[in-house]
Amino acid sequence: MIETSLLEQLVAFHDYKTLSAAAEHLMTSQPALSRSMRKLEEDFGVPLFERSRNRLLLNENGILAAECARQVLHEQETMIARVRALDRSRRTIAIGSVAPGPLTDLSPLLSSEYEDRTVSTELRTKEELIPMLKQGIFQLIILREVPADDEIYASPCGSEHLYVSLPESHSLAFRKSVTFAEMDGTEFLQISNVGIWEDIKKAAMPHARIYLQKDNSAIKAIAAVSSMATFKTDISLRHYAPEPGRVIIPFSDESAVVHFWCCCLKKDERKFRGWFKTLETKYPDRNRHD
Amino acid sequence: MIETSLLEQLVAFHDYKTLSAAAEHLMTSQPALSRSMRKLEEDFGVPLFERSRNRLLLNENGILAAECARQVLHEQETMIARVRALDRSRRTIAIGSVAPGPLTDLSPLLSSEYEDRTVSTELRTKEELIPMLKQGIFQLIILREVPADDEIYASPCGSEHLYVSLPESHSLAFRKSVTFAEMDGTEFLQISNVGIWEDIKKAAMPHARIYLQKDNSAIKAIAAVSSMATFKTDISLRHYAPEPGRVIIPFSDESAVVHFWCCCLKKDERKFRGWFKTLETKYPDRNRHD
DNA sequence: TCGGATTACGTGCACCGTAATGATC
DNA sequence: GATCATTACGGTGCACGTAATCCGA
Numbered sequence: 261m262i263e264t265s266l267l268e269q270l271v272a273f274h275d276y277k278t279l280s281a282a283a284e285h286l287m288t289s290q291p292a293l294s295r296s297m298r299k300l301e302e303d304f305g306v307p308l309f310e311r312s313r314n315r316l317l318l319n320e321n322g323i324l325a326a327e328c329a330r331q332v333l334h335e336q337e338t339m340i341a342r343v344r345a346l347d348r349s350r351r352t353i354a355i356g357s358v359a360p361g362p363l364t365d366l367s368p369l370l371s372s373e374y375e376d377r378t379v380s381t382e383l384r385t386k387e388e389l390i391p392m393l394k395q396g397i398f399q400l401i402i403l404r405e406v407p408a409d410d411e412i413y414a415s416p417c418g419s420e421h422l423y424v425s426l427p428e429s430h431s432l433a434f435r436k437s438v439t440f441a442e443m444d445g446t447e448f449l450q451i452s453n454v455g456i457w458e459d460i461k462k463a464a465m466p467h468a469r470i471y472l473q474k475d476n477s478a479i480k481a482i483a484a485v486s487s488m489a490t491f492k493t494d495i496s497l498r499h500y501a502p503e504p505g506r507v508i509i510p511f512s513d514e515s516a517v518v519h520f521w522c523c524c525l526k527k528d529e530r531k532f533r534g535w536f537k538t539l540e541t542k543y544p545d546r547n548r549h550d
Numbered sequence: 551m552i553e554t555s556l557l558e559q560l561v562a563f564h565d566y567k568t569l570s571a572a573a574e575h576l577m578t579s580q581p582a583l584s585r586s587m588r589k590l591e592e593d594f595g596v597p598l599f600e601r602s603r604n605r606l607l608l609n610e611n612g613i614l615a616a617e618c619a620r621q622v623l624h625e626q627e628t629m630i631a632r633v634r635a636l637d638r639s640r641r642t643i644a645i646g647s648v649a650p651g652p653l654t655d656l657s658p659l660l661s662s663e664y665e666d667r668t669v670s671t672e673l674r675t676k677e678e679l680i681p682m683l684k685q686g687i688f689q690l691i692i693l694r695e696v697p698a699d700d701e702i703y704a705s706p707c708g709s710e711h712l713y714v715s716l717p718e719s720h721s722l723a724f725r726k727s728v729t730f731a732e733m734d735g736t737e738f739l740q741i742s743n744v745g746i747w748e749d750i751k752k753a754a755m756p757h758a759r760i761y762l763q764k765d766n767s768a769i770k771a772i773a774a775v776s777s778m779a780t781f782k783t784d785i786s787l788r789h790y791a792p793e794p795g796r797v798i799i800p801f802s803d804e805s806a807v808v809h810f811w812c813c814c815l816k817k818d819e820r821k822f823r824g825w826f827k828t829l830e831t832k833y834p835d836r837n838r839h840d
Numbered sequence: 841t842c843g844g845a846t847t848a849c850g851t852g853c854a855c856c857g858t859a860a861t862g863a864t865c
Numbered sequence: 866g867a868t869c870a871t872t873a874c875g876g877t878g879c880a881c882g883t884a885a886t887c888c889g890a
Contacts, residue, residue, distance in 0.1 A: 261558060261626060262551045280844060289882055294846060296880095302629060306637035313888040314844045321637045328629035335625050336551060339618035340594060349594035349612045570869060579857055584871060586855095603863040819879045 264336065266300045267329040269293055270308075274326035279316055298475040300325075349396070351377045356389045357402035359455035361495040362520045366402070367543075373535050383455050393525060402534070406454060413529045415536050416543050417522035420455065422511045423492040425503065430489070437481050437512040440464035449473065449488040457491070460515055552593045554626065557619040560598075561585045564600050564616035569606055578590045608625075639686070642668045647692035649745035650812045651710040651785040653803070659832075663825050673745050683815060690822070694746060703819045705826050707812035708833050712747065712801050713782040715793065720779070727802040730754035739763060739778040747781070750805055 269286060273293070276282040283293040298318070301308045308322035318326060353374060357363050365380045370379045384392065388410065391402040406414040421434065424443060427435050444465040450472050461470065471488075492508055502508065510516070522539055524532050559576060563583070566572040573583040587606070591598045598612035607617060645659060647653050653671045660669045674682065679691040681700065696704040714733060716723050722732065734755040741761050751760065761778075782798055792798065799807070812829060814822050 261554045262630065263554050265553065277847095283846065288608060290845070291847080291883085292881055304633055306634055308633075313846085314846085315889080316845065320640060321633050324636050325629070325633045328632060332622065332625050335622050339615070340552065342618060343594055343598075343611050343615045344596055346614050350610060520584055524820055536640070542818070568869065571870095579871070581858085581872080582856055588871095601870085604871085606870065743842080 262300065262303045266296055266303065267333055269296045270322075270329050271322070271333060272299055272410065272527050273316075273322070274318060274330075277459050291339050301306075313374040326455065328504065333429075350382050352399065354380045354382070354398045355399040355400040355402065356382045356384045356392060357455065357520075358384070358386055358404060359402070359420065359457060359518070359520070361493050362402045362417055362522075364499050365418060365496055366522070370400075370469065370535065373538055379514070383453055385455075393523065399524060399528060402520050403523060404518055404520060406521055407523060411526055412523050413536075414521040414523040414524045414548050415539050417520050417539050418495075419517055419519045421494045422460070423494070423508050425490045425508050426490050427487045427526065428505055428507055429487065430507075432509070433507045435509055436511050440511060440513050440516070443511075444468055444487070449490050451490075454491070456518065457493075460518070461491075462469070464513060464515055479508065552590065554623070556586055556590045556593065557623055559583055560590055560616050561623065562611075563587065563606075564608060564613070564620075572802055609830065616658070625712070632809055641666070642670050643690065644688045645690040645692065646668045646672045646674045646682060646688040647745065647810075648674070648679065648694060649692070649710065649747060649808070649810070651783055652692045652707055652714050652812075654789050655708060655783055656812070660690075660825065660830065661820055663828055673743055675693070675745075683813065689814060689818060690825075692810050694808055694810060695814060697786050697813060701816055702813050703816045703826075704811040704813040705829050706833050707810050707829050709807055709809045711784040712750070712806040713784070713787065714801065715780045715782050715796050715798050717777045718795055718797055719777065721799075722799070723797045725799055727800050729801050730801060733779070733801075737761070737777050739780050741780070744781070746808065747783075750808070751781075754805055824834060 272282040272385060273279065274287050276285055279293050279297070280290050283290045286293065294316075297309065304321070304325060306321050307319060308325055310317045310319045310409065329387070353370060355363065355367065360383060363383075367379050367381055386403055386407075389398065389403065390407060390412070392398050393401045394411065402417060403414070432438055440461075441464075445464070445467040447470065447540050448461075449470045452474065453472075461468065478548070497508065522536075529536070559572065562576050562721045563569065563573040566575055569583050569587070573580045576583065584606075587599065594611070594615060597609060598615055600609045609613070643664060645653065645657065645660065649717050650673060653673075657669050657671055660747065671779050672688070675695055676697075679688065680697055680702070683687050683691045684701065692707060714728060722728055730751075735757040736755070738761065739758045740760050743762075749794065753760065787798065812826075819826070
């Protein structure tokens with residue numbers, strides 16, 4: 261068998277045409293490279309070069325060998341990349357969700373459940389999440405429902421209730437609750453992407469004007485002092501400090517409450533035994549489906 | 551990059567399950583292998599093993615690495631085989647022909663033209679020869695005609711005339727020539743495969759009984775003393791001694807004479823410049839087509 | 841004379857094997 | 866006690882770099 265370093269040197273010689281240029285590029289000496297090429301020829305067992313006194317050229321065999329060597333080296337790199345990628349994936353839990361709320365609640369929990377692994381989160385549509393779960397891109401996904409898929413295990417993981425944040429001066433600021441119908445036509449400022457809430461709001465308040473802003477602290481500050489309505493949820497309220505001079509009012513509509521399910525592949529259920537136990541404790545079954 | 555020897559050792563460990571067994575198989579020492587596996591881990595940059603105090607196991611990464619390594623090693627072997635095959639092919643000239651006659655004449659000529667290469671010959675049908683020429687399995691082929699193919703160069707390389715060999719006692723033994731019609735229905739003994747002559751004989755003498763024999767010296771001896779007719783050609787007569795007690799009579803039919811063309815790929819024409827010059831000298835043009 | 845390959849030569853270190861140690865069954 | 870991996874240690878070979886040589890443009 262032929263050592264990888266020799267193949268690299270062959271490829272370098274093929275690319276740089278002279279031993280000296282290749283040697284420089286490889287940060288080695290010309291004689292070392294010259295010897296390597298001899299050894300390579302020895303290992304292949306066939307002549308690879310045409311030698312004149314001060315010129316070394318690849319012959320037909322050598323050209324083929326260099327081309328194949330490049331291929332083999334590429335295969336090796338692929339191998340290394342694959343192993344490293346596997347290792348990385350073994351050290352992280354990737355969780356995808358249709359909404360940011362449950363991630364806010366669950367990712368710290370996940371981190372403490374699996375202390376040696378890092379948790380990465382991503383927002384996606386349900387249509388994207390299921391195939392990505394199957395491909396192993398995500399180990400866990402959070403949906404609004406139990407998917408009709410017998411490869412997938414699901415467990416309830418809480419709910420989220422939509423609120424509106426209004427300046428105290430707003431005409432509805434005194435209310436205990438509001439309806440989507442009452443708020444339809446209002447202008448909202450919204451920070452960042454909110455997944456499925458987008459669709460719910462669009463459906464329930466077709467005339468609302470929602471200004472989506474990137475999650476940028478400057479904009480955030482502006483929103484804090486502006487008189488525009490913004491959205492909150494029970495989850496976000498638990499995690500972030502209330503803004504002074506504003507009142508928080510729940511939407512009373514049924515569609516303002518969403519229940520979530522945390523899913524994994526059935527084949528991975530054992531791996532996440534501990535995690536699902538935690539979920540069951542934290543979110544005692546309303547209507548489990550598993 | 552990772553040295554090939556380390557990958558081989560990894561694969562051996564994967565196969566043999568313990569360092570000691572793998573070390574024995576690799577004809578090296580246990581400590582050496584232990585160190586190699588550490589180095590391999592270092593090179594991959596990720597853990598490949600689960601180590602207990604006196605047990606070494608591949609982890610998930612390691613298993614993937616071993617599987618990929620096996621693949622890479624296989625690629626390497628393929629590379630080596632390809633280069634060696636190319637070298638071999640560069641050292642031999644493979645010539646295919648529709649008939650054995652021209653090979654008898656030409657292969658010694660080829661050998662002396664290309665002293666450093668070995669000549670290998672094969673009998674095939676025209677339908678097989680042309681694709682095999684294009685695939686590089688043959689560098690030269692001999693056909694009865696100029697192929698209608700603009701990738702192929704052709705040059706005349708002589709002709710062959712069919713004769714019959716009869717015992718002196720035969721009723722036609724006194725003739726200066728015979729016709730296929732006169733010989734139709736005769737029993738012939740024929741040594742070995744003769745390519746296109748087969749078809750010519752079958753077409754011209756549909757009632758002849760030709761007993762094909764393997765090229766076996768015992769049978770040859772029998773043929774020499776038997777009274778059965780056999781075939782000869784001007785080429786075979788030039789190369790092999792006449793058989794005593796027999797007369798050699800040419801077929802006078804037009805189809806008993808065949809002209810041959812030596813062909814190569816146009817792209818190889820330059821490589822065979824010298825050879826075709828030799829042919830042109832030996833077989834001055836009757837009706838060249840190139 | 842310069843650029844490039846090879847040969848000559850001395851050196852260092854990387855790897856090897858033996859032996860010892862540690863650990864588990 | 867047997868088996869297996871790892872650590873320790875001393876020795877050797879091999880591959881390296883420098884320098885010298887040779888050759889061709």
